Amino acid sequence: MENFYALIAAGGHGTRLWPMSRAKVPKQMLPLIEDHSMFRTSVERISDLFAPEDIFVVTGQDYAEELRGEVPHIPAANFIVEPYAKNTAPALALALATIQARDPEAIVAILTADHHIADPDKFRRVLGAARQIAQDGRIVTLGITPLHPATGYGYIQQGPPIMEVDDFTVYQSKRFTEKPDIVRATQFLASGRYSWNSGMFIWKVSSAMSAFEQFQPAIYAMCTYLQSAFSAPDYQQKLEGIWDTMPKLSIDVAIMEKAENIAVIPVDIGWSDIGSWSSLYHILPQDSFGNCIKGDATDNRVILDTRDTLVYSDRLTVAIGVEDIVVVDTDDVLLICHKDRTQDVKQVVDYLKENGSEEYL
């Protein structure tokens, strides 16, 4: 589609799938569901909609080379590499400035690199619808119709409906909220007027830059300056000099919670952010006993009277008489976790960080 670009945010270093996701090998690099990386799946999912040269990726220094290798058909110059992580707002502003320099009329879909979408066809259709609405200058967010009172996501409160596009209803967004407690999450779900914040949104690059100018003038000023210096021989040096001063802000805090002209399209596209081993288990195909065995151990395992269990292992793995367990077996770490407790993996990572066990992070 004309003037339509994808910008995949692939700089995250989430630890909730620890010990498989690590600082050096974050979730988007892992072959969690297919036998290639989540990042490559994220690119392939939109390849019917965007030509390779219209797909941009923003990521960190440590990940850029490997991610380029995953999608060699995308021009290397389309990878915007932040010197180091400063949360999403600076990274996206820099990437948007890059796209704007190429096409001032660009409409940009900001997408994620490590989420699962079970209905990619509907996802592509809603992106097309969102592009039409973004033409007006609106920030269009994809809201996920909630299926349960999740406390792990931010929510978007819907205002009045604005219009119908294709078979999607578009609402004014009334408010972005942070992760609620279970009582509020239950109220949100019951009201039918909230969706999960998927972190995906579609906007004209000119609207995006205006929003930065209005709400984050420092980020705007620095990115505009960098935009003018893209072809300078000392660009990299300038970028690194400026990056230290960039405020660490998420795009939600920097823009979304402040902007007025936000629309939300609630959709059910079988979305999951795979925020825990348990949510990954529910996405993966299971055998008739509810087990899911991944890794090189797949053809080299013995599972005896074991149910509803997830195993990631490259070694001969034997499970006898257990149920509802997650086993993750990496070179240097072994995790055995009850399936109802996988959110506590984060506590372990925090503990290791506090105890100086950096080698395991």
Place this chain on the structure above:
Amino acid sequence: MENFYALIAAGGHGTRLWPMSRAKVPKQMLPLIEDHSMFRTSVERISDLFAPEDIFVVTGQDYAEELRGEVPHIPAANFIVEPYAKNTAPALALALATIQARDPEAIVAILTADHHIADPDKFRRVLGAARQIAQDGRIVTLGITPLHPATGYGYIQQGPPIMEVDDFTVYQSKRFTEKPDIVRATQFLASGRYSWNSGMFIWKVSSAMSAFEQFQPAIYAMCTYLQSAFSAPDYQQKLEGIWDTMPKLSIDVAIMEKAENIAVIPVDIGWSDIGSWSSLYHILPQDSFGNCIKGDATDNRVILDTRDTLVYSDRLTVAIGVEDIVVVDTDDVLLICHKDRTQDVKQVVDYLKENGSEEYL
């Protein structure tokens, strides 16, 4: 004590503690309870009773060198090495012939290399008592007072009491039985007239050789021939030539189930054959949550809300929200087993054998 010798049978290659016990590293070589091998513990347990030169060991070719290294104070010549495993009867007959050649008046305590004895003091006292009774020419067996209707052990049925020695009552042995089913085991326990067969017995070497002559004349003839050839330059060649013909028989089947003059001393010495991961768990010290963490991971672990769990691992190991689990993490195999199901490890080993996965055995 004069003419008193220990003969430790250390040739076993049990698989019930798989994947830690392996064909190349059987249970007696593992540091399961202390930080040295079960074999070394078995030797140290009797070192107050026997001088190093009075302790003999019978074992297999594959294990001899490592076992010698574990107890360097025992003369290397006291290690009787069978060319390959032929079950216990031929191995013990060969060892007894060796001891007889050194001391025809020898009384020999045949002991195990991979069992746990919580009360070693009482164990040494009962050995002293057994030695006195063996003087008469009786085969004296140590019976273990049963604590539950175990189906994994053979039982010895007590006949009338013969005498009291120290504070031990000695009974005529009426019958050796194979492992019973649970109904019979319950009857045995209720009768108060059965003990578990510990596999430990004390006899004069002359009585032992007579028993072999009577019940196993082929083994007797071959061992007597070898005895006469001990100092021959081609002894090893003769041994290997003869070994092929040795019948594969256990000492119970070969002698104990046939001999008449057997006495049994039932004792409670806190004995365990450590026949499963679960029985090992019950021997090991546990923390206040009932967990037991062994291996190099001991100082390098995170255990969150986990109870009654046994972990053997040399890696960073994290357990969250599980209970009654056994985790055994070796270089090439990972076992996760419910604590009530550890006897099924044997099924897995059988399965691997049938499927030609010899490298894991």
